[in-house]
Amino acid sequence: MKVGLIGLGNMGRGVAQNLLNAGHELVVYNRTRAKAEPFQAKGARIAGTPQEAARGAEAVLSLLADDPAVEEAVLGREGLLSGLERGAIHISSSTISVALSERLTAEHARAGQGYVSAPVFGRPEAAEAKQLWVIAAGVKADVERIRPVLEAMGRGLTVLGEKASSANVVKLSGNFLIASMVEALGEAFALARKSGVEAKTFLEVFQSVFSKSPVFERYASLIADRQFQPGGFALRLGLKDVGLVLEAAGDAQVPMPLASLVKDHLLSGVARGHGELDWSALGALAAERAGLEKL
Amino acid sequence: MKVGLIGLGNMGRGVAQNLLNAGHELVVYNRTRAKAEPFQAKGARIAGTPQEAARGAEAVLSLLADDPAVEEAVLGREGLLSGLERGAIHISSSTISVALSERLTAEHARAGQGYVSAPVFGRPEAAEAKQLWVIAAGVKADVERIRPVLEAMGRGLTVLGEKASSANVVKLSGNFLIASMVEALGEAFALARKSGVEAKTFLEVFQSVFSKSPVFERYASLIADRQFQPGGFALRLGLKDVGLVLEAAGDAQVPMPLASLVKDHLLSGVARGHGELDWSALGALAAERAGLEKL
Amino acid sequence: MKVGLIGLGNMGRGVAQNLLNAGHELVVYNRTRAKAEPFQAKGARIAGTPQEAARGAEAVLSLLADDPAVEEAVLGREGLLSGLERGAIHISSSTISVALSERLTAEHARAGQGYVSAPVFGRPEAAEAKQLWVIAAGVKADVERIRPVLEAMGRGLTVLGEKASSANVVKLSGNFLIASMVEALGEAFALARKSGVEAKTFLEVFQSVFSKSPVFERYASLIADRQFQPGGFALRLGLKDVGLVLEAAGDAQVPMPLASLVKDHLLSGVARGHGELDWSALGALAAERAGLEKL
Amino acid sequence: MKVGLIGLGNMGRGVAQNLLNAGHELVVYNRTRAKAEPFQAKGARIAGTPQEAARGAEAVLSLLADDPAVEEAVLGREGLLSGLERGAIHISSSTISVALSERLTAEHARAGQGYVSAPVFGRPEAAEAKQLWVIAAGVKADVERIRPVLEAMGRGLTVLGEKASSANVVKLSGNFLIASMVEALGEAFALARKSGVEAKTFLEVFQSVFSKSPVFERYASLIADRQFQPGGFALRLGLKDVGLVLEAAGDAQVPMPLASLVKDHLLSGVARGHGELDWSALGALAAERAGLEKL
Known part of the structure; x- marks a missing residue:
């Protein structure tokens, strides 16, 4: 396919190489032109503006840092919207806001x-090694047409449904899960280290116990299915354990705000009479706070 | 080996069966005797007290609900400490406090x-299916002697080091990681659902993206090695993304306290001039708050 | 003075009455005209648009619900900006964002x-009883000219400095202080009640101890002056006490997330070696997290 | 009255002086005897142990740093419990745990x-200036008998009810309120300063607006009476304002975890359909999380 690519940052460079490898005809644009030049040698054409990169392309893929960068590259003067032909498709792979994604849906439809x-x-290494995972949403026929690019x-x-911005919700939620895990790991390592367990040792346990076991996947299933009974591991026991974590953390002088937060949620579950549910019912409490079903 | 087993709850029953399967000679004790009876048919002997279960055993394993239960079973009148012979070993597999584990270390040493x-x-299913992962710590010779039981x-x-309570720190930290992930999943599912993404769909993405990829393991390595540069994914981009999560959550009316917490930590990182580090530097911030190295 | 007033909600009605009482000549505008009519009988003139309310006025005061309402009333078609004469002054009393306040500063300057x-x-009762407290910022001569209205x-x-938006920062910070106190009171009442202390009794103590004593004012001074030594009440004692609060709250099954948050900050202070400072040093920790002076 | 006094720290010294000034006959004990000596000159007798200080006294008042110090001084060998006569009264003024207070109630009753x-x-200055406020609970006749000491x-x-530990709940809750306010002030000052408002200026506003107005007292009344309607200041407006605070804080790079926490609670209130209640309904949400009435 004839594809425009806007953005040759850490992520974009890997993607550009893989699109070339797959035999697509590529026109690249990057604000700093120097980053585009290596791809010329590999057969890509360099465009001077996003508009030019979009002109004549069946699809133009944007992979930029944030909302302002995407707004400028798409909607700005010499933006891709003004270059893209009717019927051609904008593939938006940047991590942008749900609101901007909805606005782009409307603007492109109008055009x-x-x-x-x-x-x-x-991460960038994954982009380079063709190990990214793509989450796509949009009009079905459009998604099918650009499937070779996505693959x-x-x-x-x-592929999610036809509401394009749902892919952004999922992407942002995924980054939130990673950030949460990084925060949790940070607190756990601090506790381990101040309790005399070496970081290296703690890492080995983590690798053995968690990375070879579908523990998180199982909890995700329980929450998705709202299957909180029978309580394989009761919420009140979760409260006890997180309480012990905080006790140990207090003794070792390690602030663990995430543990504190989780403890308060578990405590509320118990206070309200749900101590015998599985502790995946933390998910039910989160839903309830959002105005979804009551527990 | 001749092994005593104290506690035949959800977890203990699976372990009892597997010890029998492995050919160990078993004496079981449970407060409610009825739960012990099925094991008599399978060749175990039933003891009337923890003390009796410990008498003559090379090792006695306790697997109980919490600190008070363990205190009573070990240190109480007719507790296992008074029945265990000199040189025999107490294997403590309950999830108990670091403080109690240290006290038991001292009491057994004295005896x-x-x-x-x-x-x-x-979870109980794993206990039954011989799929548990055991974290052991204690005097090296003791650990080696009971290795057949643990296996x-x-x-x-x-196997961790010689300080027994370090296994409790690691176990509690592990439960904290699970609880954090459950909380994070709960918030993420609430956001997805209120944004029009079905729970089932979100689950599929989670399964595809996270469970087949060592994403958490990689972040654990970065934190363990304090390798925050180069910033594969910069802290300031993490701030942007979690900010977008909260924006979407605000629009969908979904409270996400864990996202709020993480955002404030990322914001502090950026405010203090560390925006270009990898966002695994959240771990460095946690360490610093605990009085470990400054970032 | 000849004053336009945009917005006759709960707050605006009280202000309108007081401006009339003070002898100002009033032109009022409200989206729902019915709310304006009572003031006609009292001598005010009713305008059909914000633009009309501004025309010929020395000052026009807007008191609306939020950013979108203010944007429309000021910058919209028939907004007050298009009606206000050169040299006349817009008094913005709505609680709006710092960003919008900065934008209005620029737009009015341009005009x-x-x-x-x-x-x-x-609150509305205070508006009616002429008990509001006004925080004003802007070009000095402008503030002086409208002083009779403000008074x-x-x-x-x-009167703050010349940067208009600083008044919005202060107003928002004040509302944040109130919200924090309400949250804190909510948690404290929950704890008291579940511990067997009646809400009425707890209220009496609060009234006796806090409302007749400048306790909050004193802490505000200590933070403003960064006077954390000598430690009249040491941070480590604060940690102890908030720890005891959480212990009691755990026993009574009362989640206290604000207490958890404060405890983690105190714990970090102690972990980093500042346990002997006055606990007002919580303020220094907040400043440090924001990238201001290190503690 | 003949009074024993255990503990001559920052607080105890002020109290000792005031008891002497009021004409009570004083026997003092302090672990470091040197601190007791100045009071000998003023007419007090020095005891070598808490037991000795209690012997022959109608009441013995303890004012110590924490639970362990009180446990030792009361229940230890040579503790005051063993010296106090039947019918005499222990006045416990230390800030201790609810659990220890309940234990002391039982131990003294037994004796x-x-x-x-x-x-x-x-604070210590208040102790010295006879400006403390005392919260007492216990058997009515006992409280009346020692009223001259308390006054x-x-x-x-x-004076609260007959359950002694309720005074500890109230004291701890009070310290929690102060700690919360200090945290809130810390965050607010950080925001003000990074937004270009001088700390001194912000302090002046705080002094004008809050310290001369019963704002906190009024919110405490609303929560105590569960009077959330009519919504003088609606919860959804509170959400808007705290949202604006966080927006300004994000722009100024100021982490405000307390603001984040409050925002999530307000958001939950709105998500669940309570946006029109007064924002004092934050107190109702806290009660609900504790298993008290549903909102």
Whole structure:
């Protein structure tokens, strides 16, 4: 396919290489032109503006840092919207706000163009090694038409429904899960180290116990299915354990705000009479706070 | 080996069966005797008190609900401490406090007995299916002597150092990681659902993206090695993304306290000039708050 | 003075009455005209648009619910900006964002008009009883010119500097302080009640101990002056006490997330070696997290 | 009265002086005897142990740093419990745990002695200036008998019911309120300063607006009476304002975890359909999380 690519940052460079490898005809644009030059040698054409990169392309993929960068590259003077032909498709792979994604959906529709939201999971190394995972949402026919591009980007593709911005919700939620885990790991390592367990040792246990076991996947299933009974591991026991964590943390002088937060939620569950449910019912409490079903 | 087993709850029953399967000679004790009876048919002997279960055993394993239960079963009148012979070993697999584990270390030492702390990871199904992971710590010779028991309990064993209570720190930290992840999942599902993404769909993405990829393991390594540069994914971008999560959550009316907490930590990192570090530097901030190295 | 007033909600009605009482000549505008009519009988003129309310006025005061309402009333078609004469002044008393306040500063300057940000503290009863407290910021000459209007609104006036949006920062910070106190009171009442102390009794103590004593004022001074030594009440004792609060709360099954948060900050202070400072050093920790001076 | 006094720290010294001034006959004990000596010159007798200080006294008042210190001084060998006569009263003014207060109630009752829990509010300067506020609870006759001692300590006395530990709940809750306010002030000052408002200026506003107005008292009344309607200041407006605070804080790079926490509670209130209630309904949400009435 004839594809425009806007943005050759850490992520974009890996994607560009893989699109070339897959045989796509590539026109690249990058604000700092120097980063585009290596791709010229590999057969890509360099455009001077996003508009030019979009002109004549069947699809133009943008992979930029944030909302302002995408707004400028798409809606700005010489933005891709003004270059893209009717019927051609904008593939938006940047991590942007749900609000901007909804606005782009409307703007492209008004211009008779397609808009597929297709954010990716994976770090720069994964982009380079074609190991990204793509989450796509948009009008079905559009998604199917650009499927070869999406498949050339990574190791997997999940297609959501027709509401483009739902892919952004999922991408942002995924980054939130990672950030939470990083925070949790940070607190856990601090506790381990101040309790005399070496970071290296703690890492080995983590690798053995968690990374070879589908523990998080199982809890995700329990929450998705709202299956809180029978309580394989009761909420009141979770409260006890997180209480012990905080006790140990207090003794070792390690602030653990995430543990404190989780403890208060468990305590509320118990105070309200749900101590015998599985502790995955933390998910039910979160839903209830959001105005979804009452526990 | 001749092994006593105190506690036949959800977890203990699975372990008892696997110890029998491995050919160990078992004496079981449970407060409610009825739960012990099925094991008599399978060749175990039933003891009337923890003391009796310990008498003559090379090792006695306790697997109980909490600190008070363990205190009573070990230190109480007719507790196992008074029945265990000099040189025999108490294997403590309950999830108890670091403080109690230290006290038991001292009490058993005073009685000339061994004490190995060996908490397990896994839910009741895992106990039954011999899929637990055991974390053991204690005097090296003691750990080696009871290794056949530990190996009969699950699919893996990690031996930490000689300080028994370090196994409790690790176990509690592990439960904290799970609780954090459950909380994070709960908030993420609430956001997805209120944004029009079905729970089932979100689960599929989670399964595809996270469970087949060592994403958490990689972040654990970065934190363990304090390798925050180069910033594969910069802290300031993490701040942007978690900010977008909260924006979407505000629009969908979904409270996400864990996201709020993480955002404030990322914001502090950026405010203090560390925005270009990898966002695994959240771990460095946690360490600093605990009085460890300054970032 | 000849004054336009935009917005006759709960707050605006009280202000309108007091401006009339002070002898100002009033032109009022309200989206729902019915709310304006009572003031016609009292001598005010009713305008059909914000633009009309501004026309010919020396000052026009807006008192609306939020950013969108203010944007429309000021910058919209038939907004007050298009009606206000050069040299006349817009007094913005709504609780709006710092960003919008900065934008209004620029827009009015461009139109050769004055802009004074003058948010108020006080609930509707206070507005009616002329008990509001006004915080004003803007070009000095402008503030002086409209002083009679500001003084007619309430019991007191504090004039900040020339940067109009600083009044919005202060107003928002004040509302944050109130919200924090309400949250804290909510948690404290829950604890008291579940511990068998009646809400009425707890209220009496609160009234006796806190409302007749300048306790909060004193802490505000200590933080403003960064006077953390000598430690009249040491941070480590604060940690002890908040720890005891959480212990009691755990026993009574009362989640206290604000107590948890404060405890973690105190714990970090102690972990980093500042346990002997006065516990007002919580303020120094907050400053440090914001990238201000290190503790 | 003949009074023993255990503990001559920052607080105890002020109290000792005021008891002497009021004409009580004093026997003092302090672990470091040197601190007791100045009082000998003023007419007090020095005891070598808490037991000795209690012997022959009608009441013995303890004012120590924490639980362990009180446990040792009361229940230890040579503790005051063993010296106090039947019918004499222990006045416990230290800030201790609810659990220890309940234990002391039982121990003294068993010994035929009275136990009045009488913690105090006020910093060392207040102790010296006889400006403490005393909160007392215990058997009514006991409280009445020692009223002259309690009144000699400060500027006011509130007598709660007969359950001694309720005074500790109230004292701890009071310290929690102060800690919360200090945290809130810390965050607010950080925001003000990073937004260009000088600390001194912000302090002046705080002094004008809050310290001369019963704002906190009014919110405490609303929560105590569960009077959330009509919504003088609606919860959804509170959400808007705290949202604006966080927006300003994000722009100024100021982490405000307390603001984040409050925002999530307000957001939950709105998500669950309570946006029109007064924002004092934050107190109702806290009660609900504790298993009290549903909102």
